[in-house]
Structure formats: structure tokens, C-alpha cells
Amino acid sequence: MAGKAWRSALSQVVGALKNETPQSRTFIRGIQTVTLIPGDGIGPEISNAVMKIFEAAKAPIRWEERNVTAIRGPGGKWMIPPDAKESMDKNKIGLKGPLKTPIAAGHPSMNLLLRKTFDLYANVRPCVSIEGYQTPYTDVNLVTIRENTEGEYSGIEHVIVDGVVQSIKLITEQASKRIAEYAFEYARNNQRASVTAVHKANIMRMSDGLFLRKCREAAEKYKDVKFTEMYLDTVCLNMVQDPTQFDVLVMPNLYGDILSDLCAGLIGGLGVTPSGNIGANGVAIFESVHGTAPDIAGKDLANPTALLLSAVMMLRHMGLHGHAKKIESACFDTIRDRKVLTKDLGGNSKCSEFTEAICQRMKDMD
Amino acid sequence: MNADVCVQRTRHPSRSSMALILFRAFLTCPDACVFQMVQDPTQFDVLVMPNLYGDILSDLCAGLIGGLGVTPSGNIGANGVAIFESVHGTAPDIAGMDLANPTALLLSAVMMLRHMGLHDHADKIQTACFDTIRDKKVRLKSLLGGLQYFCSFKSKFQTMKAACL
Numbered sequence: 463m464a465g466k467a468w469r470s471a472l473s474q475v476v477g478a479l480k481n482e483t484p485q486s487r488t489f490i491r492g493i494q495t496v497t498l499i500p501g502d503g504i505g506p507e508i509s510n511a512v513m514k515i516f517e518a519a520k521a522p523i524r525w526e527e528r529n530v531t532a533i534r535g536p537g538g539k540w541m542i543p544p545d546a547k548e549s550m551d552k553n554k555i556g557l558k559g560p561l562k563t564p565i566a567a568g569h570p571s572m573n574l575l576l577r578k579t580f581d582l583y584a585n586v587r588p589c590v591s592i593e594g595y596q597t598p599y600t601d602v603n604l605v606t607i608r609e610n611t612e613g614e615y616s617g618i619e620h621v622i623v624d625g626v627v628q629s630i631k632l633i634t635e636q637a638s639k640r641i642a643e644y645a646f647e648y649a650r651n652n653q654r655a656s657v658t659a660v661h662k663a664n665i666m667r668m669s670d671g672l673f674l675r676k677c678r679e680a681a682e683k684y685k686d687v688k689f690t691e692m693y694l695d696t697v698c699l700n701m702v703q704d705p706t707q708f709d710v711l712v713m714p715n716l717y718g719d720i721l722s723d724l725c726a727g728l729i730g731g732l733g734v735t736p737s738g739n740i741g742a743n744g745v746a747i748f749e750s751v752h753g754t755a756p757d758i759a760g761k762d763l764a765n766p767t768a769l770l771l772s773a774v775m776m777l778r779h780m781g782l783h784g785h786a787k788k789i790e791s792a793c794f795d796t797i798r799d800r801k802v803l804t805k806d807l808g809g810n811s812k813c814s815e816f817t818e819a820i821c822q823r824m825k826d827m828d
Numbered sequence: 829m830n831a832d833v834c835v836q837r838t839r840h841p842s843r844s845s846m847a848l849i850l851f852r853a854f855l856t857c858p859d860a861c862v863f864q865m866v867q868d869p870t871q872f873d874v875l876v877m878p879n880l881y882g883d884i885l886s887d888l889c890a891g892l893i894g895g896l897g898v899t900p901s902g903n904i905g906a907n908g909v910a911i912f913e914s915v916h917g918t919a920p921d922i923a924g925m926d927l928a929n930p931t932a933l934l935l936s937a938v939m940m941l942r943h944m945g946l947h948d949h950a951d952k953i954q955t956a957c958f959d960t961i962r963d964k965k966v967r968l969k970s971l972l973g974g975l976q977y978f979c980s981f982k983s984k985f986q987t988m989k990a991a992c993l
Contacts, residue, residue, distance in 0.1 A: 597867070662883075695883050699891035702866055720884060723859035727866040 494780060497549045498525040499747075501559030503754025504764035509559050511766035511817040512773050515792075518821035521777065521785040526553060530561070532575055540570050542579055550580060550745060555780060557773055558749040562756075577610060582739035582747060583637065584644050585610045585718060588775065589725040592734055594798035595807055599728045604708040606725055607648065608718020609641040609673075610739065615715045633669040633714065638676035644740060645677075645712035646684040652778075656688035657681070660697050660713035660721065673714055698724065726751075733806050736771035738779065748776040762812040765804040767793060770820075792823040862888060890915075900935035902943065910943055912936040929968045931957065 500509035516523055528546040535541040550556050561572040576582065585608040591600050618630035642659075649657050659677040663670040674691060681689035692700075694717050700707060701721075705728055713721060726735040732752035739747045750768035758764060770793055777786035796802060802819040803809025811819075856864075858881045864871060865885075869892055875885060890899040896916040903911045914932035922928055934957055941950035960966060 599866075662880075695887035698862070698884050698888040699895065702888055702891035703895065716880075719859045720862055724862040724866055724888070727863040731863070731867065 493522045493524050494555070495524045495526050495553050496776070497546070497553045497556040498527045499530050499546070499556060499558040499561075500527065501754065502562045503560060503756045503759040505559030505561075505754060507760070507762065507813055508750065508764050508766035508769045509557075511764075511813055512557070512770050514817055515766075515770060515789060515820050515824070516773070518824050519785050519789050519792075521782065521789070523777075530558075530572065530576065531564075532570060532572060540568075540575060542575055547579060550747070551743075554744045554746065555776060556745075556747040557769070557776055558747055559769055560750060560752055560754045562754045576747065577739070580739075580745045580747065581611070581742040582745070583609065583611045583742065584641055584740040585722065586648065586738040586740060586775075587722045587725065587751075588736060589729045591729050592794065592797055594794075594800050594803075595730050595734060597728060597730045599705055602705045602725070602728050604705060604725060605648070605652075605654065605710045606718060606722040607641065607645045607710060607712045608722055609637060609712075609714050610718070611715075612637050613715030615719075631666070631669050631716075633672050635672060635676060638673045638714075639680065641712060642673075642677040642680035643683070645710060646680050646687050649687045649710045650684060654687070654710045656690060656709040657684075658690045658692055658697075658708060658711050660692060660694050660711050660717050662694050662717075664693065670714070677712065694721075697721065701725070701728070731806075732768060733765050734767045734771070736768060736775045738772065738775045746776070746779055748772040748779070762814050763805060764813045765806050766813060766817060767797070767807070788824055788827060789820075792820045792827070795823055796820050858884065861885065865889070865892070896932060897929050898931045898935070900932060900939045902936065902939045910940070912940040912943070927969065931961070 498509060498513075500506040513525055526549050528543070528549045530542045530546045532540045533543055541547075558576075563569060563572050586605060587608075588605045589602055591597070591602040612632045612634060614629070614631045616630060616632040618632060619627060621627055645657050648654070657677075659674055661670040661674050663674045677689070677691070681687070694713070697708075697711070698721070701724060705725070711721065722737075723732075726732055729735065732750075735751060737749050737751045739749065741747070750772055752768055755764060770789070774786045774790045774793075777783070777789070796816065796819045797807060800809070802811045802815050804811060804813060804816050809816075858877070861872075861875070862885065865888060869889070877885060886901075887896075890896055893899065896914075899915060901913050901915045903913065905911070914936055916932055919928060934953065938950045938954045938957075941947070941953070
């Protein structure tokens with residue numbers, strides 16, 4: 463009980479500090495080094511845009527660039543390069559652009575490799591409507607938190623007999639407890655009012671039942687956050703009718719995969735959606751989830767918004783709320799203004815012009 | 829994406845000629861599908877999928893058109909059996925009060941008529957139902973909520989599409 467009270471108090475202090483400017487206790491006075499993985503295709507140019515904007519915002523971040531293209535380690539096993547792993551283990555925080563997976567036979571998915579290397583168990587995607595970028599849905603403001611290590615994507619499949627295949631959905635107490643507690647902690651630290659567990663425990667009584675049970679147990683420890691439960695199909699039906707009724711949603715892997723993309727669609731697509739992956743041992747990697755767009759790579763046409771908003775998520779995670787708010791406001795104001803927009807946002811400006819417009823806004827704020 | 833053209837003879841009495849139906853094999857993941865669905869549902873036609881994805885997508889699409897109160901449904905079985913149904917709840921709070929909306933069950937019955945080849949009767953009933961709803965003169969309370977969302981979405985979607993042209 464004492465441990466619970468201490469943890470609760472600590473969390474509330476963290477929450478209270480959010481209203482202070484500009485830096486959290488952890489990084490006060492210091493420059494924090496972050497591992498930057500520019501990625502492929504448009505990755506390098508949108509990473510440069512983010513670095514330029516951070517510099518204009520005077521954010522206390524030093525970037526350590528690393529390449530995560532997989533190599534074969536001892537024994538022939540695919541792994542990320544040792545210097546990249548070492549950098550992430552040291553810095554704990556990373557920002558990543560889009561990666562392409564080489565076509566070489568047996569080459570693993572790069573995102574999967576990163577996930578396994580750092581045990582990135584929670585995928586967090588805040589979806590907020592962007593004024594100036596019109597979609598049929600306005601006032602969307604929700605967060606999807608997806609369990610990212612097990613569930614339907616455990617990769618356990620086998621042939622029973624010819625023409626009959628079985629796929630195992632793995633749900634464990636440990637992973638469910640971990641993601642549920644993360645969701646409530648996130649809600650508390652980000653002043654979100656409620657957490658909704660998304661499930662199909664009426665059909666998958668044992669697997670989703672276990673997941674739901676762990677969510678209910680976590681809810682008991684966070685009485686200041688409202689807890690609700692909703693069937694996945696009902697969530698989808700209600701989501702497309704009125705997304706404003708949702709706040710933080712926590713769910714197993716497959717449902718999260720689908721719902722996070724659905725919500726990204728509501729606010730305008732992957733080009734404007736930030737994403738964060740929370741791992742064990744304090745590691746967190748923030749990333750844009752769109753593709754590498756090789757057709758426009760190197761042409762100064764890319765939209766850096768998704769990576770920029772992911773970097774803003776990263777600043778909030780690090781407690782640098784003042785800088786996060788400044789950069790986010792400059793970005794949103796530029797889009798709202800509709801004068802300097804990249805092509806995918808409805809304009810015809812270059813990436814560098816859009817970046818410069820954001821930088822100029824921040825200078826005007828000072 | 830492959831494109832194959834196949835020809836299907838229809839049994840509709842007013843369509844005596846051969847109907848050409850373009851079959852396009854378009855494989856998409858459920859996450860990409862829902863992502864596209866909420867941005868531009870008009871790009872989709874018939875979607876076929878396994879059980880869980882169907883549970884999700886069918887409800888999502890019902891939400892797009894106004895909810896379960898206006899969505900028909902049919903279940904096709906072996907040996908020629910087919911059961912058509914409304915998929916909303918029993919609404920015990922309004923049962924027996926002459927307040928219920930019969931649209932979902934009616935449209936399911938229209939589906940049933942088409943399944944049986946009674947296209948003329950199906951067209952007639954469906955047209956009368958849709959015209960009554962479109963007319964807005966005789967409206968059920970339960971239709972207001974769902975159609976409000978649908979009209980709002982449709983209006984914004986059309987405005988948005990027009991702005992992009």
C-alpha cells in the first residue's frame with residue numbers, strides 16, 4: 463500500500479510539473495542526447511527539417527545519428543548494428559524516420575527487429591484533428607495504446623491437416639498487466655480523463671478475458687482515471703459516428719493495429735500522425751509511421767509534420783513541455799494559416815519552405 | 829493488383845443482356861482498409877474477409893451509413909438456407925410503444941426478395957422506404973441520431989472533395 467501511495471504521489475508530481483515551464487527535473491540544466499535514425503527515402507530530409515526546427519526552438523537536444531539497417535551477426539542472425547544499439551541503450555530516447563525493408567530473402571522487417579531488440583511493448587498514437595487540414599471529422603482528440611509484443615501477431619501458426627491452418631493468439635498476464643498499467647499512467651501524466659479497454663471478451667473469453675481482467679485490476683490502482691470497457695466492433699461503429707466520445711483506448715495487438723490506422727484516417731492520414739513506442743528499461747522510440755515515399759525522395763517535397771509531431775511527443779515524454787508546446791503551436795499555426803503547405807496538405811510549397819515558415823513563427827513568438 | 833474480367837448472366841428480368849462485371853483482385857490489410865474507408869469509402873465495392881475482420885468492418889461500415897438501425901444483413905448457409913436479419917438490439921425500453929424503426933428489418937427483407945429473384949418488388953419497397961426517409965416529413969426519433977451523423981459526414985466529405993478539385 464505504501465508503495466502504491468508513493469507511486470501515485472510521484473505520478474501526480476510529474477503531472478503537476480507539466481504546468482511548469484520549461485524543463486523537467488530529469489534533464490534540468492543539461493542537453494539531452496537523442497538517437498536520431500533518419501531512415502530511408504524522404505527520411506533524411508524530414509529529419510533535417512526536424513533538426514532545423516528544434517534548433518530554432520532552442521530545444522536542449524543533441525542528435526546522435528545512427529543507421530539501423532540490419533546486418534548479420536555471429537551465427538548468421540539478423541541484428542541492428544552494434545553502434546546503433548549502443549547509442550539507444552545509452553540515450554534511451556530515439557527519433558526514427560521511415561525505414562524500408564530490403565527485399566533480400568529472409569531479411570526481417572526492420573520495425574519488427576527494432577521492436578524485439580528494445581522490447582517496445584506499447585505503441586502510442588495520439589490522434590488530434592488539425593485545424594486547416596480538413597477531414598470529414600473534426601474535434602478528434604484521442605490516443606490509441608496498442609500492446610505490441612503478442613496477441614494475434616505472435617507468429618505461431620501451424621497446419622493441422624491440408625487445408626486447415628491454426629493461428630495462435632497469445633495473451634499473457636505479464637504483457638496485459640504491463641500495457642494496462644502503462645495506459646493508466648499515460649492518462650494520468652497527460653491529464654486524460656478516461657481509459658477504455660477495447661476487447662472481444664464475449665467471444666474470446668480466455669484470451670481477451672485475461673486482458674480485460676488485467677485492465678480492471680489496473681483501474682483499481684488509478685481511481686482518478688475513469689475506466690470503461692467496449693467491444694471492438696462497437697468502438698468501430700461509434701468511432702466513425704462520433705470520435706469525440708473517446709479518450710485513451712488500450713487494446714491488444716491486432717485491434718490496436720486496426721484502430722490506430724482507423725484513427726489516423728480520421729485526422730487526415732499517416733502524413734500528420736505522430737507515434738511513439740515505449741520499451742522496457744526506459745527506452746522509447748518516436749517515429750513517423752508513413753512510408754519512405756521514394757518517388758519524392760530528395761526533391762524537397764516531403765511533409766515533415768508526422769515526424770515533427772512525433773518529436774513533440776518525444777519532448778513531452780522527456781518532460782520538456784515548454785519546448786513541445788512552442789514547436790507544436792508553430793506547426794499547427796502554420797497549417798491553420800494555409801499559406802505555406804506541402805502538396806499533400808493541399809498547398810504547393812516545398813518542405814524547406816514549410817520548415818522555414820514554422821521556424822519563423824517560433825522566432826516571432828520569442 | 830490483378831484485373832480479370834468475368835461475365836455473369838443476371839436473372840433480373842429487365843436486364844436480359846449479359847452483364848459485364850469487372851473483377852479486380854485487390855488485396856488489402858484490414859488496417860489499410862479501415863484507414864482508407866474513413867477517408868474515402870466510395871473507393872470500395874464488395875469486400876470479402878475472414879471472420880474477425882468482417883466483424884470489425886461490417887460494424888464500421890454500418891456506422892458510416894448511420895448505424896444498425898438502418899443496416900440490413902443476410903446470412904447465407906449451406907443447402908440453400910439463407911436468413912436475413914436486422915442486427916440491432918431488442919430495445920426493451922420502447923417495445924410495444926409504437927416507436928420502433930422498422931428500416932433495418934425492412935431493408936433486410938428487401939435483400940431477401942433480391943436473393944429470391946423478386947427484384948421488382950424489392951425495388952418498389954426499397955424506393956418507397958428511401959423516398960419516405962428522404963422526404964423528411966414522417967421521421968422516427970431513432971432515425972434522427974444516426975442520420976444526423978451520416979448527413980454530417982456526407983456533407984463534410986462532399987465539401988472536402990469539392991475543395992480538392
